[in-house]
Amino acid sequence: MRRRSRHRSVRPTLSRDELGVLLERVYVDCHRRELIDPDPVLVVLRYGSVADREMAGLFCASLALGRARSIADACTRALLPFGENLSAAVRALGSTGTRGTLGLDRYRFFSGTDMASLLSGIGMIQERCGSLEAAFLATGGSHPGDCYPGGSHPGGTYSGAGPSASLLGHAEAFVRVLLAACREAAAALGSKVPLAANLISSPRDGSACKRLMLFFRWMVRCDEIDMGCWPGVYPSELVMPLDTHVHRIALELGLTRRPVADLQAALEVTEALRYFDPADPVRFDFSLARLGIRSDYSLNTYIAP
Template sequence: MPRSAPLKTRLDDLCSRYDTAGALDLDPLSVALAYPDPLDREVAAFVAAHLAYGRVAPMLRAVRAALAPLGPRPAAWLRKTREGDARQSLHRNLEDWTWRFHTGRDVVAWLLAWKRLDQESGSGLESHLLPGPGEDGDAALSRLVQRLRRELPATYGLRFSLPDPLEGAACKRWRMFLRWMARSGWPDLGLWTRYPQDQLVIPLDTHVARVSRFIGLSARATPDGRMAREITEALRRLDPVDPLRYDFALSHLGILGDCPGVRRKTTCAACPLYAICRAR
């Protein structure tokens, strides 16, 4: 690739390298994709997205273990089981479960929150995250986050899962859940048809933040909500219809250890971003 190739061409090439089933094996979305039913995928995605931090392999084991007590049809199990019985059963099965900041108690509360929200809507979580008249996606997300802060136990793990975009948070795990559910392109689920895709903001993790600074998508030092929006707008200029299609490749360049963070020809020359990378 010539050094003068535009950024879009380089990012498209990066996507062609990472948009593969092999890369997806090390992504929490793979947990949701293992379920054939759309509503089961939503439940699995709701859990997987909010536990998606830390080392990938043990995180994936923790997510699968958190969902195991619900059997092969988690949404059906939650819908048919009375809340008191569900709480008792889940507490018993997840009593010893932990993943870093989260405990089994947190997972039980999270699953029962989905059950209550689904009972209200009759169709999962989409309607709870739809912007109202004159609102944007952040207003709707903030409203749900504030509600869950009031209703769920004030444990460290649950507060970690409830950042508010209107307070400046990047909301990486919520953004990832929304991308999975509302975006229709590979590898996402595209299960929600009413959520406005133009309201999606990139799920900003350390890998996306670092690579974005290296290639000039953002000059901000702090990975916060403003940085996430700045990167999203930069990508929107490259692909106005589907800017988040670059997210998977940008994040997996770091997740898979292919970006060392130091620009050296011996290790980086094969990367499509090498010629424009500002890492030193």
């Protein structure tokens, strides 16, 4: 006998106006600081400076695989020994010192060398470019990758992605820059083992790059949850960080029909949400994700019987 889903499809019963009302109700109820726990952004918010939030943000987002509580706990353990001034500590310690200080030997697919190389690589880019934002924006300037080699912008590859095309082009080049720095850090550790293949995903591969897009959301949007550390990027350019929870909910709401949570699905969801908020379509991400992460919230609550 076929097992019935506990989540009813609402696509046939919601008009666009009704969907807009539902999204706003979920946003008002769930986009609140007291509902952050156990989201890993809680770890990032413990830091005060832009440099520390960039480093902690990219590190925590990169480890965002599995249950939210496990991710947050792993990130806390890994970063706690570096103290309050994370970026300065990592840069002062160098690759070897960072590996020795790291408070975690492994998380899922990632070894201690992977994690230390990521932290050190981020520190190298901050040292050379001034910030991760500067490195990201440099990939589209008149002299691509000035502050770090290998960062040329891939041009019109994402021309069909609407307002998000520029961000995706920058993201592809930014990932190349970041991986180059991480490999440099790994080499300084004497590691002959390649970095984990999925440490950082690139949109070039057609992946939704949920973890990278989550980092961008944290850095670009500015409210009680997202930190607004990158004023040089517009919220309208962001792409929905599409994980399994949000993808399932998006399917039920008719925001996408694509059965696989890939880049195309993420863009479809983003464009659907752009109708309701052209300037900030990704503002619905945190609230929709609560419906999948927290047991005390459910999409069914917002569906009229």
